Amino acid sequence: MLKMSTLFLRTLRDDPADAEVASHRLLVRAGYIRRIAAGIYSWLPLGYITYRNIENIVRQEMDSAGFQEVHFPAMLPKEPYEQTNRWQEYGPDLFRLQDRRGADYLLGPTHEEMFTLMVKGEYSSYKDLPVSLYQIQTKYRDETRPRSGIIRGREFVMKDSYSFDLTDEGLVESYQKHRAAYVKTFDRLGLKYNIVSAVAGAMGGSSSEEFLAPCDTGEDTYVLCEKCGYAANVEAMVTNVSPQDSSKVGALEEIDTPNTPTIDSLVAVLNERFGGGFTGASTLKNVMLMADDKAISVLVPGDREVDLKRLQANLPGVKEIRIFEDEDFGKFKGLVKGYIGPQDAAKFGITVYADPRVAPGTSWVTGANKKDRHARNVVNGRDFEVSAYVESAEIKKGDACPKCQTPVIIDRAIEIGHIFQLGRKYAQALNLTVLDKDGKSQVVTMGSYGIGVSRAVAAIAEQSHDEIGLCWPVEVAPAKVHIVATGKEDLPFDTAEKLALELESKSISVMLDDRRDASPGVKFKDAELIGIPIIVIVGKALADGNVEVRVRRTGEKSEVKVEAAVASIVALLS
RNA sequence: CGGGGCGUAGCGUAGUGGCUAGCGCGCCUGCUUUGGGAGCAGGAGACCGGGAGUUCGAAUCUCCCCGCCCCGACCA
Known part of the structure; x- marks a missing residue:
């Protein structure tokens, strides 16, 4: 006890x-x-x-x-x-x-x-x-x-x-x-x-x-x-995106897109120029990374970020991945920050990985590797090659379940x-x-x-707490029952102890608040904070021969006769 | 390791150059009190994270170090 x-x-x-x-x-x-x-x-x-x-x-x-x-x-x-x-x-x-x-x-x-x-x-x-x-x-x-x-x-x-x-x-x-x-x-x-x-x-x-x-x-x-x-x-x-038929997509076309280093600015210009219909998802983002000292480019739809954890987890053998810094850009003169496209990656000596969302045959707007210029109708497999598909785009709420296509949470x-x-x-x-x-x-x-x-x-x-304290599941709680004795007479304390002994004789572990000097409020707060599943209060109700039994988790309270207390606690615990 | 915040009594904190470092909780003594963190009175408890410096004077300013928390990177 x-x-x-x-x-x-x-x-x-x-x-x-x-x-x-x-x-x-x-x-x-x-x-x-x-x-x-x-x-x-x-x-x-x-x-x-x-x-x-x-x-x-x-x-x-x-x-x-x-x-x-x-x-x-x-x-x-x-x-x-x-x-x-x-x-x-x-x-x-x-x-x-x-x-x-x-x-x-x-x-x-x-x-x-x-x-x-x-x-x-x-x-x-x-x-x-x-x-x-x-x-x-x-x-x-x-x-x-x-x-x-x-x-x-x-x-x-x-x-x-x-x-x-x-x-x-x-x-x-x-x-x-x-x-x-x-x-x-x-x-x-x-x-x-x-x-x-x-x-x-x-x-x-x-x-x-x-x-x-x-x-x-x-x-x-x-x-x-x-x-x-x-x-x-x-x-x-995993994401399942089927290859697309690109036979009807027009030829790659370079377009002037001054001052569009970000996806948002690019989408705005595209919609103005071509009468709408473009979103971030129409564009192809080329994220430059260093994978263990090797320059790689990761292609994801423009409305998604590269999730480095996902990328790393799916690139076995690679120890460290970090984003390109200015110094790295300096080593690849052909790359124009904000206007990078995968079309010339081979020429630059950069390995291209693509998220599966960038499926074969899909057509994109992407950078033209020239300042202030983008290219449209850029088709995967026709205008650029991907060396491997790697799950790397961030996952968003509502993405399709790979098994049944339902939006996931x-x-x-x-x-x-x-x-x-x-x-x-x-x-x-x-x-x-x-x-x-x-x-x-x-x-x-x-x-x-x-x-x-x-x-x-x-x-x-x-998982088991509220604003005022812990609420342990029965099997893990430090005791199954927390008996609180209140008042200044001996009776509630004696009754509480008797109750505790009776419960223990049934192998129900008990914590007994037998402090004489602590006020009832302190004892109640402590009991709630500590979070033992059943709290029994032996005090005022004793005048009617009752004790109060509370369930910590639900806050449910009931008064039962002292003699019936053990049975009702056993029932609550089972 | 990058970014941010913090370090004053067991816990929570006030105090941004000037008296003996203040308050609440907790703790100790006494009296009163006992169904929701009681009241009154008295008390103990702090080299203000450490070191160096600036100054007539440093918890307070400067530098270095240490420790802790949060976000990110990392995490068989």
Whole structure:
């Protein structure tokens, strides 16, 4: 039983000045967490109980799916990470340290290497597979910008699992098992979420999905088709545009367009000159970028920006993309800022990528590579060539669902889980092989699956709060019932304690506000801030033999006889 | 890493060159009070983020450093 009179807790009356998002603000105010440094937090008793409830739900679901828990150190030697090249690739995001002899160590940002080596150390036959292992471990990433309290920290707890299979089909099966276990886990955590397609990313996997918990303060943007259920991270959203018949389009024609360096100014001139009908979407925007020191041009319709995240996600192998600076323009004398067209790209030695919206056969108004001149009837495939189609235009609300053409909605969310089929990259690099039926050595294929456990605390808080405080789902709350005793007589306090003991004897966890010196108002405010799902008030109503039972989330109140209180609380909790 | 903002007691803050740095919350003591963050009285708590400088005088001005928050870039 948690007793407020002795609980190590101090709630704050004011919002902390350095917290902006709701979960951060409320978790600090209600005395769950305290900041130690940027992106590094301590858990106070209430917070740690809540965190552990979540951790235990995750653990139970992993266990019942047949995955086995192991535990690695957080501090690791650099050698395995050198073998997979991540000691270098991870760059400054990796926390590195040395021992007294000068040997290099790191604080694990993720543990693919260690799991791979662990399996390699124990298993060597196909008969041992499949196997799935997991751990719940503190991870360290020296993010350039930790933010939103516990949502993106530099130290955080992740449940990471890895599956090991002989065959691709086996991997798909293991992946599906994890997917199902994740669905159960997040349902129990009381989270609203969508499972969305993700870009496999630099890890080189094939299939990848993210579990996203919708909330305004989320860092991820995803699209959702409410009709067919298609959901994708914006980076992974695909656009289907069919090739067009350009046989009737007139010849390319250059036109004088003085003072039209922007799309808007160009559209205005075009409409004046040709009697209307032109919009930003009639024009072709040529965005000049440097992709790892290579000049590229990305073509998107004029009414859309290039989404650098989408572009990067869909250009595997490219590490850094940045927009052209004046210095870069200086190296390509043929490019006239504001009047660039793809017609002469080959001549300039620039690789042209196009968004799929710039489909073969489509006709555009674009720059003529001469100051104050544009060209119209510029046809893709006739007047310019595209070296590859890459999803790169920004996605807008109302864009067509790639499956059913319905306009999609766009929403923000927190990534709470990510599952993907890693493949053989790590097994290859670390030489994890088993002998197959024929006695031949085969490289094992892996899946990788993560849940942000500490982040889940914040994600749930984001989704479950109101203006006055937190409202935890029953399974994760630091206690199921918060009993508040008020008044100055002993009776309400004795009654409250008896009630608490009775509930605990039924395995219902209780927090009891037995503070004699705090006024009722303080106790009510605290209870609402802390957010335990059922609040029971033992006070005035006792004169009629009643206690008041409130549901924190709905604000619903009712008075029940003291003797009937336990039964009615049990009913509310089920 | 680019842009913006901020750093004064545990928390929230006032104070833009001039007395002993002010207020609210919280904390301690006493009395009163007990259904919506109670009242009165008394009290403790701050080298004003750090360093250097300008000045008769610096929380306040200048420079450097450190830390924190927000937007963006980044984020298996």
